[in-house]
């Protein structure tokens with residue numbers, strides 16, 4: 001069959017399309033974004049009527065996917081690792097409701113935090129929810145797992161977690177397609193109360209989940225994605241999870257002398273580990289992300305054989321793995337190139353020249369001067385780059401939506417006025433509920449919703465907020481007198497500064513909405529218009 | 533046969549176009565390919581790189597090990613130096629000499645040029661000028677691809693075909709411009725290798 005060259009993310013989307021999916025649900029987030037973007041570009045997905053619209057946030061996406069599963073069709077929800085925190089309530093409870101149509105949850109982790117606030121490991125969530133987990137080692141497996149993951153989910157009546165990391169998500173390679181399956185027709189769950197998590201039903205469902213654990217173990221033991229590859233040199237036995245397997249094999253072009261467990265389906269297949277442990281003098285665990293498998297193997301008291309990995313310093317405790325780190329952990333000497341000369345300077349990302357956020361920060365910095373520093377709570381998006389010179393304008397960036405709510409708490413503590421800076425997409429992701437809190441308490445805060453009509457940071461996806469922000473604010477109860485729309489352009493700098501200064505002086509909730517389209521999104525839109 | 537290439541530049545300079553072109557040509561020839569890209573935050577004017585690996589055998593790692601790259605192909609001179617730890621002792625640095633200066637502490641140009649001059653294996657060309665001279669100032673990235681082409685173990689015709697695949701829908705003029713840029717880069721590099 002034909003071979004495609006796909007990013008890991010794209011392979012997942014194509015695998016799901018060929019595996020009979022009926023709906024993709026997602027909120028953008030690096031490194032998961034390209035799954036949905038591929039589904040939106042795919043002509044096949046269009047012809048098949050597969051749903052592929054962005055959701056407001058990861059929780060709404062997760063719940064919509066669960067709803068599709070309830071109605072008997074196959075669904076996938078995709079997010080970056082921290083998105084799984086937002087979706088966690090729905091995610092964990094979905095393992096208790098179980099599924100009807102197959103449900104795959106894709107969570108893309110970002111070890112080394114290339115574009116993230118932390119490097120949390122989604123496998124913890126899979127463990128916590130007690131569901132099967134798939135961790136592809138390459139693009140082909142990413143495709144295959146998305147294809148067969150639905151069946152796995154339906155067979156055990158639970159969602160399946162598909163965990164990838166940045167490197168696989170954003171690397172291309174050849175992918176062979178499998179059979180193209182039809183979508184399911186749709187059907188109600190056999191038990192009409194399966195999804196009603198009243199305590200009495202939830203207890204019953206939870207028992208079911210506990211009872212299938214041995215079967216999930218058996219599935220891992222028999223999975224074609226897990227392999228026991230024996231070797232003659234038993235001084236070390238290696239467990240290589242997901243993509244770490246590639247870094248290992250890169251160091252052994254003529255075959256690895258040590259026994260290896262190639263681990264790509266969880267729960268961890270126990271008989272494999274027993275065999276490795278009994279056969280070998282020491283164990284080495286290679287895993288991208290947190291030392292999860294390693295910790296389990298060591299146990300709390302660590303009284304067994306030596307388990308090497310991130311916890312005993314054989315590998316760094318944090319950051320992404322790579323072939324050189326794996327080589328070092330095995331005592332292999334790689335001759336590296338010369339160091340880069342000292343004159344090579346860091347080149348941090350920055351706001352584009354001509355970006356409206358720049359004008360917003362220039363006006364805010366001037367308006368806030370009389371009150372002193374340390375009172376601007378920002379959020380996540382391109383505008384977070386306002387933390388860097390020359391703006392040095394913001395004092396926090398924690399999680400999506402935290403700007404408004406942190407400003408509330410700081411104002412409660414006496415930091416008045418407190419300011420929140422939030423983007424349009426982040427506002428509809430999880431800023432609206434915080435603004436309602438502020439209205440109810442009449443907090444003395446000024447909320448700047450820097451509206452560039454797009455989800456800029458992740459590449460310019462459509463924003464749910466488009467054309468709706470003033471009405472949303474009014475609807476939430478903000479006094480219309482204190483909802484101000486400004487045009488963030490240099491020529492209006494003085495006017496804009498005055499408006500912000502006036503709202504800072506207002507002792508209550510005010511909202512300032514600088515409105516100008518992201519220049520990158522505008523350029524893309526014009527190019528697309530020219531093509532049509 | 534295996535070629536490991538680090539592509540380097542600044543977000544927005546078009547290194548992914550170079551990667552896509554080499555990738556397409558390689559896949560047409562049924563070679564194995566892995567190409568790790570940078571998406572996300574760094575694309576806003578930060579340093580970006582792509583690890584491109586081509587081989588007639590299975591490739592494992594998406595990342596090139598340090599000390600293994602055959603080529604550093606950079607569209608910006610300081611960025612070329614950033615990835616030296618990846619270069620093998622016999623590898624080549626092929627770089628544009630035109631700086632992209634968007635930071636306050638960018639090194640002195642003379643010092644930078646001296647560093648590049650001091651490299652044992654290098655090809656440094658002014659790709660911006662070459663592109664401008666052929667009337668296609670936006671194709672400096674393809675000029676750099678041309679400069680690297682004789683190191684790639686991929687025929688120039690195969691790269692041309694790839695450019696066709698990538699740009700045909702934008703019209704003949706754009707395709708021809710890019711092919712012209714490809715050859716201009718190749719010629720400039722050949723001149724330096726004489």
Ligand SMILES: Cc1ncc(C[n+]2csc(CCOP(=O)(O)OP(=O)(O)O)c2C)c(N)n1
Nearest residue numbers: 029083380381382423424425426455456457
């Ligand atoms: C829970 C969560 N989901 C997704 C992301 C990824 N993310 C970071 S910024 C951003 C978009 C912000 O868009 P907007 O608020 O409109 O600001 P802009 O980048 O356009 O300035 C996204 C999706 C994240 N960091 N956390």
Ligand code: SF4
Nearest residue numbers: 352355382456518519
């Ligand atoms: S991508 Fe858009 S929002 Fe982000 S910095 Fe550039 S112009 Fe501003």
